[in-house]
Amino acid sequence: MKKLIILSLVMLFLSCKNATEDNGKIKVVTTTTMITDLVSEIGGDHVSLQGLMGAGVDPHLYKASEGDVSKLYEADIIFYGGLHLEGKLVDIFEKMEGKKNTVSLGDRLPKDELIPSEYFASNYDPHVWFNIQFFKQFAQIVTDELSKADAKNAESYSENNKKYQEKLDSLESEIKATIATLPEEKRILVTAHDAFNYFGKAYGFNVVGLQGISTATEAGVKDVQNLSEFIIQNNIKAIFVESSVPRRTIEALQESVLSKNHNVEIGGSLYSDALGNPGTEEGTYIGMFKYNMNTIVNALK
Numbered sequence: 001m002k003k004l005i006i007l008s009l010v011m012l013f014l015s016c017k018n019a020t021e022d023n024g025k026i027k028v029v030t031t032t033t034m035i036t037d038l039v040s041e042i043g044g045d046h047v048s049l050q051g052l053m054g055a056g057v058d059p060h061l062y063k064a065s066e067g068d069v070s071k072l073y074e075a076d077i078i079f080y081g082g083l084h085l086e087g088k089l090v091d092i093f094e095k096m097e098g099k100k101n102t103v104s105l106g107d108r109l110p111k112d113e114l115i116p117s118e119y120f121a122s123n124y125d126p127h128v129w130f131n132i133q134f135f136k137q138f139a140q141i142v143t144d145e146l147s148k149a150d151a152k153n154a155e156s157y158s159e160n161n162k163k164y165q166e167k168l169d170s171l172e173s174e175i176k177a178t179i180a181t182l183p184e185e186k187r188i189l190v191t192a193h194d195a196f197n198y199f200g201k202a203y204g205f206n207v208v209g210l211q212g213i214s215t216a217t218e219a220g221v222k223d224v225q226n227l228s229e230f231i232i233q234n235n236i237k238a239i240f241v242e243s244s245v246p247r248r249t250i251e252a253l254q255e256s257v258l259s260k261n262h263n264v265e266i267g268g269s270l271y272s273d274a275l276g277n278p279g280t281e282e283g284t285y286i287g288m289f290k291y292n293m294n295t296i297v298n299a300l301k
Contacts, residue, residue, distance in 0.1 A: 023048070026150045029075040031086050032059050033275040034129050035105065035138075037285045039079055041164045042142045046153045050075075055277045058244040063088045072096065077149055079142060082106035083114070083126035090121070103145050105138045115197050127272070130199035132172045135285065139164055171286050178293050179203055186300045188236055190227065190253075192245040195272035210249055228256040231264055238267030238299035244274045267299025 025048040030036040036051030043049060052068050053059060059081065064072075072078055072092065080086055080093065082104030096102050106128050113134075114124040128134045143161040147154035179187070187205045189196055194209030210227055231239065231253075241250045250266060257264045270292050276282025282291045 026146065027074060027076045028146075029071050029078050031062075031080040031089065032273070033057070033283075034135075034285050034288075035079050035081060037275060037283075038135070038138055038164075039142055039146075042139060042157055042160050043146055044156065044160055046150065046156060047146070053274065055274055055283065056243050057274050059086050059273050061088065062086060064092055072100070076101065077145060078102045079145075080104055081126055081129075082108075083122040083124050083128070084120040085126035087121075101145070101149065103141065105141055108141050109134055109137060115201065125194070125197050127195045128198055129285070130196055131202040132168055132175070132289070133202070134198065136165055136168050139168070167286060171289060175203065175289065175293050178297050179205075182297045182300055186237075188234055188300075189296060190231060190236060190239040191270060191272070192240070192242045192249050193272070195242065196270075210253055224253050224256050227253055228260065231257050232260060232262045236264060236300075238265045240267050240296070240299070241269045242272040243269050243276070244272055265299065268295040270295060 025046060026043075028039055028043060028047045028049050030039050030049065030051045032053050033051060033055060036049065036053075039047065039049055050071050052064070052071065053062055069092065078093075078096070078100060080089070080102070083106035084090065085106065086093075093102050093104070106124075106126055107122070109128060111124070114128070116123060117125040120126060129138070139161055143157050146157045150157075184204070189200065189205045189207045191207070191209050194207065196205070196207045196209070199205060200207035208227065208230065210223060230236075239250055239253060241247045254264055254266060271282060271288045275284065275288050276291075281287035
């Protein structure tokens with residue numbers, strides 16, 4: 001019933017007159033914290049920005065409130081992850097297509113470079129931000145869309161994008177240098193769910209997730225047993241929890257390994273589907289990536 005009410009509100013809002021710019025600023029609404037941070041970098045002071053999701057929020061399970069629908073209706077542009085990442089918001093975005101400027105960033109990427117997945121309606125793994133080259137493409141898409149919607153500030157958006165692209169290049173160089181300090185045989189990343197497949201493919205890690213790609217699925221006893229055997233066979237020193245996934249899944253895995261007389265540590269908490277708290281280093285995409293990388297390498301050494 002709640003879903004029907006929200007969809008009805010969407011249709012009602014879309015039948016009304018579109019919102020105008022707020023104090024000369026273009027109104028932008030984003031979904032995940034990664035996208036919010038990106039738009040903030042490109043848009044700067046020229047956009048009035050609202051992100052629907054906060055730190056630690058799981059986009060796979062996020063449901064829109066009536067307040068969210070109001071924000072989406074009032075926006076001039078909506079940027080979201082796409083590829084069915086925000087699975088419970090798909091109906092709303094579909095209703096808005098052709099009536100609002102909705103930009104699905106993930107769906108703009110070349111399909112032949114994406115990782116197939118049977119768990120998502122898009123048939124692709126949506127965690128594309130863990131390949132920095134893909135995030136650079138996101139930055140360009142955001143720049144282009146903001147420039148089209150707000151031509152008078154296009155030069156500013158372009159300049160901000162240029163600076164941010166340089167920061168992302170520096171980030172990737174630093175990430176690769178950090179990874180180089182870890183022997184190749186130790187580059188096995190075991191996490192709560194499969195959010196890091198693009199990271200593994202881009203930067204040479206074997207990634208294994210206990211819970212699968214979507215947190216909407218549950219890990220069973222057999223999953224825990226199979227992965228515990230994998231950890232023992234490969235002499236893995238550390239496994240990792242995630243900030244947006246309950247700790248109990250990884251703790252159960254650790255207990256299973258310990259029960260077989262093999263020691264494995266919980267190497268720390270990684271940021272996967274959401275950034276850290278605003279105002280912290282981990283509250284930015286670049287800071288999050290550095291934190292994750294240092295946490296992984298230090299634990300696996």
